[in-house]
Amino acid sequence: MKTFVKSALFVTLAAIPAAAQVNMGEQKPESSLPFTLNQVTTFNLPWRMAFLPDGRMLVTEKVGPIWLVTEKGLKTAVLNVPAAQYSNQNGMLGIYVSPNYASDQTVYLTYSEPGTIGGIAGSSLALAKAKLAFSTNANNQSVASLEGLQVIWRDGARGRGGQFGAAVAFSPDNKFLFLSVGERQRFTPAQDPNQPLGKILRLTLDGKPAPGNPNAGKTGAASVGIINPPADTEAAKTAPIAYTYNFPGPNLTPSETWTSGHRTPYAMAFGPDGRLWEVEHGPRGGDELNLIEPGKNYGWPNVAYATNYNGKPIPSHDTNPAGITKPVIYWNPVIAVGNIAFYKGAMFPQWNGSALIGGMVSRSITRVTFDGKGGAKAAERWDMGKRIRDVAVAPDGAIWLLEDSTTGGMFRVTPKAP
Ligand SMILES: [Ca+2]
Numbered sequence: 001m002k003t004f005v006k007s008a009l010f011v012t013l014a015a016i017p018a019a020a021q022v023n024m025g026e027q028k029p030e031s032s033l034p035f036t037l038n039q040v041t042t043f044n045l046p047w048r049m050a051f052l053p054d055g056r057m058l059v060t061e062k063v064g065p066i067w068l069v070t071e072k073g074l075k076t077a078v079l080n081v082p083a084a085q086y087s088n089q090n091g092m093l094g095i096y097v098s099p100n101y102a103s104d105q106t107v108y109l110t111y112s113e114p115g116t117i118g119g120i121a122g123s124s125l126a127l128a129k130a131k132l133a134f135s136t137n138a139n140n141q142s143v144a145s146l147e148g149l150q151v152i153w154r155d156g157a158r159g160r161g162g163q164f165g166a167a168v169a170f171s172p173d174n175k176f177l178f179l180s181v182g183e184r185q186r187f188t189p190a191q192d193p194n195q196p197l198g199k200i201l202r203l204t205l206d207g208k209p210a211p212g213n214p215n216a217g218k219t220g221a222a223s224v225g226i227i228n229p230p231a232d233t234e235a236a237k238t239a240p241i242a243y244t245y246n247f248p249g250p251n252l253t254p255s256e257t258w259t260s261g262h263r264t265p266y267a268m269a270f271g272p273d274g275r276l277w278e279v280e281h282g283p284r285g286g287d288e289l290n291l292i293e294p295g296k297n298y299g300w301p302n303v304a305y306a307t308n309y310n311g312k313p314i315p316s317h318d319t320n321p322a323g324i325t326k327p328v329i330y331w332n333p334v335i336a337v338g339n340i341a342f343y344k345g346a347m348f349p350q351w352n353g354s355a356l357i358g359g360m361v362s363r364s365i366t367r368v369t370f371d372g373k374g375g376a377k378a379a380e381r382w383d384m385g386k387r388i389r390d391v392a393v394a395p396d397g398a399i400w401l402l403e404d405s406t407t408g409g410m411f412r413v414t415p416k417a418p
Contacts, residue, residue, distance in 0.1 A: 095109055110127050193260070
């Protein structure tokens with residue numbers, strides 16, 4: 001009898017999929033928008049905006065400059081901005097206001113830092129911090145300047161390839177900084193514990209390995225072979241080494257790493273449930289919303305809900321390889337995520353606790369709801385008619401958008417008048 005009960009239970013469990021990964025790629029947009037867009041100004045390939053406590057914003061343009069922008073759209077160029085190597089997806093990327101800004105007046109930047117190794121020019125991700133200082137220019141406008149800029153973390157390996165990731169999220173206790181590092185279209189480094197590419201790192205606010213990381217205290221190989229971006233996941237397996245990168249000191253990658261197996265982690269934010277959520281690009285298909293938990297491996301490039309751009313197949317996440325975590329939601333066809341922002345504010349109280357995910361290829365915003373237990377569901381998808389690179393929530397509860405274009409609009413989004 002005991003045996004019978006056990007096997008009946010086993011049959012019941014086996015009939016239920018281990019997890020319900022939902023494809024939201026075919027989601028139809030809503031028939032109308034519940035909000036109004038007002039274009040405030042435009043930028044040349046804007047990437048990220050960050051709100052200062054007074055409601056003004058800092059906005060990065062991928063081509064290099066950073067702007068101080070008022071809510072009315074008046075812009076002044078921020079001074080002392082470091083050099084970034086702009087090409088395709090690389091350039092001046094993220095900007096983030098310190099969680100302790102009131103006391104430290106600090107901002108964090110992520111960008112493609114140029115450099116040459118062995119005669120090969122390239123770039124790699126840098127994370128810098130600087131104090132934001134204000135003065136008044138000859139036209140009596142407020143001007144911001146980056147003072148005492150320090151690169152607090154860098155991938156020194158340089159090399160070729162786009163997709164830096166370069167997203168930053170601060171822990172809810174304001175003590176730690178999570179940095180997403182894209183795999184630079186090189187595939188295999190995402191599974192190499194000696195390389196930061198394809199990882200999410202957890203660092204102190206000064207860029208050091210954070211205590212309590214899964215491999216805290218461990219160091220990696222003193223040198224790694226760097227490859228150029230191969231054609232696809234199969235070619236990556238035998239890609240020749242272009243040059244060897246020697247770490248200038250101990251290779252701290254293992255002790256910095258929080259999670260691995262990421263492709264293009266452009267979007268990352270903590271939800272009100274205290275959980276870290278990340279959205280990354282797949283190639284042809286397979287954009288993913290992942291619940292980020294320490295030590296987990298999210299599978300790239302071994303598995304995906306996608307094929308290579310050239311059509312070569314990639315094993316599915318549903319082959320369930322040992323030790324790989326599936327996305328909570330995936331999109332096939334892709335949305336090509338721009339960013340994710342959790343909504344909290346007075347203007348759209350019905351969306352408090354939801355995430356808004358901007359899409360570039362889909363020209364959409366998707367609202368995602370969370371069950372507080374690690375589950376998420378897509379609610380509406382709104383057709384915005386524009387490539388949505390960034391979405392942010394202002395102190396007054398308005399939603400702000402940046403459009404991915406050389407004449408990319410900055411929009412303030414408020415509820416549609418009844
Ligand atoms: Ca994955």
